[in-house]
Amino acid sequence: MKHKNFIFSNCVDFIYEYFNFENKIRNNILSKTVKYLGKNYTINKYFTKIADSGLII
Numbered sequence: 707m708k709h710k711n712f713i714f715s716n717c718v719d720f721i722y723e724y725f726n727f728e729n730k731i732r733n734n735i736l737s738k739t740v741k742y743l744g745k746n747y748t749i750n751k752y753f754t755k756i757a758d759s760g761l762i763i
Contacts, residue, residue: 728736743749 724736728734743753
């Protein structure tokens with residue numbers, strides 16, 4: 707279980723750093739993409755299913 711927590715924490719850190727980088731270069735491509743994916747019912751439902759069940763590695 708420890709390795710899964712390590713992977714999860716690294717993913718969270720990556721997302722945090724990416725948004726920080728995006729803010730520094732004043733580019734909002736990722737933010738627009740996240741907003742689009744959040745509004746898209748099919749993709750949002752798919753990502754919710756993955757988040758609820760977890761990734762099987």
